[in-house]
Amino acid sequence: MTNPYTILGVSQDADKAEIMKAQMLAMKKKEFALQEIAIAAKQLLDPAKRLAADFMYPAKIKVKRIQPIQSTLTHQEIYVNALNDNAFNSLK
Amino acid sequence: MEIVIVLIIVAIVGYLIYQSLPNTKFEKAQNLFNAKDYVQAITVLNEIFEKHVDAPAKLAECKLNLGKQASAKPEKVNYFNEVVEIRKRISKSESITKFESIEAKALFEIALIQYEETKGDIDKLNQNIKFIDTVNKKGSESDFSSLKKKHFYDLADSHFKKATDKEKSDKLSEAIQIYNTGKDYAEKSDNKTVKNNSVTRIAICQLKRNDKINLDDVSEIGYSDKSYQKELYYRYAIQLLKNKEYTAAEKVISSNLNFKSADIDKLSEILKAEKNNNAVTKIEEINTLIEQLQKKSLSTEELKAFYDSLDKTINEVKFIDIQVSEKISALKPTLFNRLLTQYISAEQFGNAISIIQKYPKFWESPELLKNLGICCYGYTSKGLLTERNYQTVISGWLTSVFSDRVILKSLDDTTWDDNYTFTLVEAIGSNYSQHEETPDNVNYDEISESNISIGATQKELLQQFETIIHKEIQDANLSKLVNDFYDKEKEALENVISVIEKDVFFATPHFAKQNGFNNEIIEELDNDYHNYSNEEALEAGVPYIKNSNSTVVYQYFYANDLIDKVKAAINNENSIAIKNLNTKENKQWIEKFDSISELVEDKLFNSISNKISEDDENEKLIPVMEECILFSSQNAKLKYQYSNYVANYCISKVNENEMDNFKALSLMKGAYLRSPNNPKIVKNFITLIRFNLMDILNDRTRKMNEIYTILDWVKKNNMSQTYKQNSNELSTARREIIQQLKKAGADISLFDESSFSSLLSGHSLNSQGLKMKKVLTYLKELGNE
Numbered sequence: 109m110t111n112p113y114t115i116l117g118v119s120q121d122a123d124k125a126e127i128m129k130a131q132m133l134a135m136k137k138k139e140f141a142l143q144e145i146a147i148a149a150k151q152l153l154d155p156a157k158r159l160a161a162d163f164m165y166p167a168k169i170k171v172k173r174i175q176p177i178q179s180t181l182t183h184q185e186i187y188v189n190a191l192n193d194n195a196f197n198s199l200k
Numbered sequence: 201m202e203i204v205i206v207l208i209i210v211a212i213v214g215y216l217i218y219q220s221l222p223n224t225k226f227e228k229a230q231n232l233f234n235a236k237d238y239v240q241a242i243t244v245l246n247e248i249f250e251k252h253v254d255a256p257a258k259l260a261e262c263k264l265n266l267g268k269q270a271s272a273k274p275e276k277v278n279y280f281n282e283v284v285e286i287r288k289r290i291s292k293s294e295s296i297t298k299f300e301s302i303e304a305k306a307l308f309e310i311a312l313i314q315y316e317e318t319k320g321d322i323d324k325l326n327q328n329i330k331f332i333d334t335v336n337k338k339g340s341e342s343d344f345s346s347l348k349k350k351h352f353y354d355l356a357d358s359h360f361k362k363a364t365d366k367e368k369s370d371k372l373s374e375a376i377q378i379y380n381t382g383k384d385y386a387e388k389s390d391n392k393t394v395k396n397n398s399v400t401r402i403a404i405c406q407l408k409r410n411d412k413i414n415l416d417d418v419s420e421i422g423y424s425d426k427s428y429q430k431e432l433y434y435r436y437a438i439q440l441l442k443n444k445e446y447t448a449a450e451k452v453i454s455s456n457l458n459f460k461s462a463d464i465d466k467l468s469e470i471l472k473a474e475k476n477n478n479a480v481t482k483i484e485e486i487n488t489l490i491e492q493l494q495k496k497s498l499s500t501e502e503l504k505a506f507y508d509s510l511d512k513t514i515n516e517v518k519f520i521d522i523q524v525s526e527k528i529s530a531l532k533p534t535l536f537n538r539l540l541t542q543y544i545s546a547e548q549f550g551n552a553i554s555i556i557q558k559y560p561k562f563w564e565s566p567e568l569l570k571n572l573g574i575c576c577y578g579y580t581s582k583g584l585l586t587e588r589n590y591q592t593v594i595s596g597w598l599t600s601v602f603s604d605r606v607i608l609k610s611l612d613d614t615t616w617d618d619n620y621t622f623t624l625v626e627a628i629g630s631n632y633s634q635h636e637e638t639p640d641n642v643n644y645d646e647i648s649e650s651n652i653s654i655g656a657t658q659k660e661l662l663q664q665f666e667t668i669i670h671k672e673i674q675d676a677n678l679s680k681l682v683n684d685f686y687d688k689e690k691e692a693l694e695n696v697i698s699v700i701e702k703d704v705f706f707a708t709p710h711f712a713k714q715n716g717f718n719n720e721i722i723e724e725l726d727n728d729y730h731n732y733s734n735e736e737a738l739e740a741g742v743p744y745i746k747n748s749n750s751t752v753v754y755q756y757f758y759a760n761d762l763i764d765k766v767k768a769a770i771n772n773e774n775s776i777a778i779k780n781l782n783t784k785e786n787k788q789w790i791e792k793f794d795s796i797s798e799l800v801e802d803k804l805f806n807s808i809s810n811k812i813s814e815d816d817e818n819e820k821l822i823p824v825m826e827e828c829i830l831f832s833s834q835n836a837k838l839k840y841q842y843s844n845y846v847a848n849y850c851i852s853k854v855n856e857n858e859m860d861n862f863k864a865l866s867l868m869k870g871a872y873l874r875s876p877n878n879p880k881i882v883k884n885f886i887t888l889i890r891f892n893l894m895d896i897l898n899d900r901t902r903k904m905n906e907i908y909t910i911l912d913w914v915k916k917n918n919m920s921q922t923y924k925q926n927s928n929e930l931s932t933a934r935r936e937i938i939q940q941l942k943k944a945g946a947d948i949s950l951f952d953e954s955s956f957s958s959l960l961s962g963h964s965l966n967s968q969g970l971k972m973k974k975v976l977t978y979l980k981e982l983g984n985e
Contacts, residue, residue: 121615155620156656163601163610163661164574166544167567171534174494176487179524181480184473188441191470193408195463196434198427199368 112148112161115140120162127152222251229258238262249289256290257298264306273313280306280313301339308340311347318351320358325351352389356382360394363401372405379405392423400424400432407435412443433457437467446474472520479517479524486513486528493538500542504551507535540571549579550589553596563599563705563715566609573600581668590682594669595710598689601661602629602697602706607654611639623647626655629706630697662690685710688743695740700724709743718744722753729753735795759789759796763803766831770807773820778827787833801834805841817849822867829874843875847884854888861891862903869910876920886929889914889982893933897975911978924984931983934976941972951976 113120116130131149135142151157225248232241245252245259260283267279283306290296311332318324329351337344359382366375379398386395399420406413415421415436421429433456440449450471457464489506492498498506510532518525536559543552552575562568576597579585585593600606604627611622621641624630647653669686673679689708697706704724705717712718725741728734729752741753748754762781769777791797808828811821825842829835846867853859865888872885889911895901919927938948950965951973965973 120613123616155617155652156654157660158616159607159610159614159622159652159654159657160660160664162614163570163607163657164577165613166541166574167570167609167613169533169537169540169565169567171537172530174490174531174534176490177483177524177527177531179480179483179521179527181476181483181521181524183480184476186470186473186477188438188470191438191441191466192463193435193438195461196427196431198404198425198431199364 110140110144110148111164112151112158115144115148116152118152120165122152124153222248222255226252226255226258229255233258233262236265238266250291253292253294254298256286256295257302260286260299260302260306264302264309267306267309277310277313280310284310300336304336304338304340307335307337308343308347311335311344315347315351318354320354322355322358322362325355325358349389352385353391356385356389356391356394358382359385360398360401363398367401367405367408370408372409376402376405396420396424397428400428404428404432404435407432407439410439413439429456434463434467441467441470441474444474446471446478475516476520479520482513482517483524483528486531490531493535500539500546500548503535503539503542504555507532507539507555510535544571544575544578547578547582549575549582550584553579553593557592557596563707563711566603566605569600569603570606570609572596573606576600577665577668580665581672583672583674585669585673585678585682587678587681590678591685591710592714594682594686595689595708595714597665598662598686598693599707599711601658601665602693602708604629604654607657608639608642611641617641617652619650621645621651622654623651624654626653628655628658628694628697630703692740692743695736696721696725696744699728699734699737699740701728712744713746718746719749719751722749722751726752735793738793739795755789756793756796759793762786762790763796763800766804766828767807770804770811770824770828773811773818773824775823775827778824778831782827782831787831791833797833801832801837804828804832805837808838808841812845816845817852819849822846822849822870826870839874840878843871843878843881846871847881850888851884854891860901861888861895862901862907864888865892865907865910869913872923873918876918877922879922879926882920882922883926883929886923886927886982890930890933890979893930893975893978897937897972908978911982915981919982927982927984929983930979934979934983937972937976937979 113122116122116127116134118126118130122130127149131145134140134145134148140148151161225244229241229244229248232238232244242259242262245255245262248255249259263279263283263286267276267283270276270279284303287296287299287303290299311328314324314328314331318328329348332344332348332351359378363375363378363382366372366378379402383395383398383402385391386393386398399418403413403415403418403421413436415432421432433452437449437452437457440446440452449467453464453467453471457467486506489498489502493503493506510528514525514528517528536555539555540552543549543555553572556562556568556572556575559568562572573596576593579589579593580597604624607627607629611617621643623643623645624638625644625647642654643651645651647656666686669679669682673682689710693706693708700706700721702724704721707715707717707721709718712721721744722741725737725744728737735756738753738756741751742757742760745754745757748758765781766778769775769781790800808821808825811818811824822842822845825838825845829838829842832838850859850864850867850871854861854864865885868881868885868888871881875881892901892907892911896904896907901907914923938951941948941951950969
């Protein structure tokens with residue numbers, strides 16, 4: 109089932125007049141079947157059904173703007189060769 | 201006189217000849233041997249060395265014992281060598297055979313003395329092994345074997361010592377070779393110390409040589425000298441650090457070097473520095489990805505990989521800098537949101553569902569739950585449902601749409617609704633009266649043109665989804681699965697909502713079980729039952745059960761399940777299964793719940809009726825029905841059903857000559873027992889009594905005793921009122937028989953049990969007459985005379 113907003117080519121905040129105008133325009137364009145256009149208009153003009161159509165728009169989740177990570181960590185030198193290989197010599 | 205002298209001479213000569221015989225001499229030598237006079241015994245045995253077959257062996261034994269008695273080693277060796285030398289003098293093969301076991305003992309003594317002189321010298325030990333390998337060991341094989349093992353044991357020790365000397369001089373390859381030789385000897389002689397220590401020292405030498413080693417599954421190390429273990433693991437940790445195998449190094453340090461030491465601290469410091477550097481690298485990588493994200497140059501796949509990598513990075517960084525790790529954690533929701541948005545806009549609903557479900561407690565966020573609903577709808581409308589995923593998708597959709605909060609969330613994102621208000625009065629997702637927080641344009645007033653029903657919106661959404669699953673799934677099997685599952689999940693959710701009055705999160709059973717909060721819903725239903733004794737609450741909870749538990753909902757499910765098991769047993773004609781289920785404890789579970797106990801009889805009655813409708817002459821059903829009567833505490837209907845079934849079955853079978861009268865009587869006894877006042881049952885039972893008595897009279901049955909047992913049972917306090925009212929059939933039969941007897945001129949008084957005339961007449965009945973008399977007596981007693 110195609111979204112009625114898409115069929116009529118109107119935005120989510122379109123008012124009644126815009127919807128009816130869009131219905132006429134859509135009928136002229138003939139991109140969709142007349143029945144589909146009629147159903148879409150009926151759906152958007154019925155508040156309960158329009159709310160159902162709005163349901164299909166993803167909810168926007170409030171999140172923080174992404175920022176690079178600030179850190180005081182710096183690279184440290186590693187001296188493996190400075191280790192005493194014979195520290196635990198067991199054949200002394 | 202002369203004769204006497206001749207006899208004496210003959211006797212002396214005879215005695216002398218006897219004394220000089222080999223056997224006599226060997227006997228003498230044996231006596232000397234027993235008296236431990238080996239020197240004298242040797243003298244005698246030398247005299248008969250060639251003449252007596254046992255003499256060489258006994259001679260060798262004497263010398264062997266002299267050797268053992270000797271205190272000085274050279275003297276001992278001398279005797280033992282003399283034993284060996286004896287072989288050269290022996291010419292008879294029989295003597296050789298007997299000699300060889302003594303020779304082997306002497307050779308063992310020589311080998312033992314030689315072993316004592318080796319004192320760990322590798323060459324001497326090897327020489328003596330060679331000696332042992334070549335000599336005769338007949339009869340002393342195990343002694344030689346033990347002695348040889350001692351040599352191996354000493355060789356293991358000696359090689360280990362030699363190897364350590366080589367190792368100290370940094371001749372590592374030679375040392376490894378000698379450790380290996382020592383290890384081989386240790387394995388042969390069960391010298392565990394050398395074996396375990398050799399394995400550890402070989403690994404140390406390899407590390408000193410900078411060989412790459414792997415200590416996994418080398419169990420010997422754990423049993424070796426503790427100081428060797430310390431050295432090995434320390435060197436191994438250094439090698440791993442040098443090879444940048446930090447995780448493995450950390451594991452070695454934490455598992456095997458967990459003691460205080462400045463040198464171990466240095467290893468830990470290196471690890472910490474490495475983790476720090478790793479964190480620095482990770483932060484740089486993250487910042488590069490963030491930059492790409494901001495420039496929108498990151499593909500969805502790259503974004504997913506970035507998002508997936510965060511948990512591992514957070515774990516790695518938190519040990520170095522907890523604040524930085526928290527900053528990285530804070531990226532997750534944003535990245536998640538970006539990824540989800542990209543998936544939804546690209547209509548990759550499967551991926552979107554997958555990441556939402558992995559998000560911790562996603563159902564607590566109305567936004568995420570709404571987006572899950574949208575993705576489930578999109579996924580279904582694209583025809584992607586399969587047998588593997590339909591449950592997740594459908595339960596996700598239903599849970600989303602049934603959530604009032606999700607619908608309210610939708611209102612947040614619309615602007616066209618300024619002239620309207622919305623009412624929750626008929627919303628389908630809650631039974632509680634008020635949400636704690638609602639938007640300004642939401643109320644609980646009546647529905648009107650300007651006060652729009654949220655419930656209508658929810659129903660519209662459900663209807664749209666139902667249209668898809670009803671009409672657009674091509675595969676008939678899948679379509680059935682999906683639609684049945686949808687109906688069940690929806691019904692279960694509606695049931696729960698209708699019962700629970702509290703503001704809890706409602707989900708379908710599959711959704712709740714999948715996300716682990718089904719027990720919270722069950723607890724609410726338990727509470728409802730405790731407060732209102734509402735068994736509907738328990739019924740509503742059953743689909744939410746995942747495992748057995750102590751809740752009342754589970755007890756209710758268990759009680760219902762018992763009934764289902766009995767129904768299954770009826771279907772399978774398995775009376776034993778019903779008998780096994782008929783326990784006091786099981787009955788208590790059923791009796792606990794009125795809605796279950798009240799319906800037990802009807803449920804069983806209906807199951808049996810279904811079976812009867814399949815086959816109304818199935819004898820196997822009779823014991824099944826008997827067990828059902830016992831199982832159900834209310835059973836009048838079951839008894840009626842049983843008795844009629846048995847009566848119809850018996851009538852049909854007897855009329856068609858497919859069942860004898862005795863079997864019919866036996867079966868009808870059960871029917872009569874359970875329905876003693878059912879006229880149809882009673883009349884048929886009485887008729888069968890008559891048939892059976894006639895069979896006795898006419899010698900048509902061999903079950904006479906069994907028939908009388910049943911009839912005695914009837915006589916003994918089992919004649920119901922209905923029975924008494926209908927038993928004249930038996931009296932009539934009796935009268936007819938007596939009439940016939942009279943016509944035949946028989947003395948009727950003989951058949952009358954109570955008549956004195958039968959006693960006074962002096963006549964007696966033959967066996968046929970006695971049989972007749974007994975039948976007439978039973979007809980009289982069982983009839984209503």
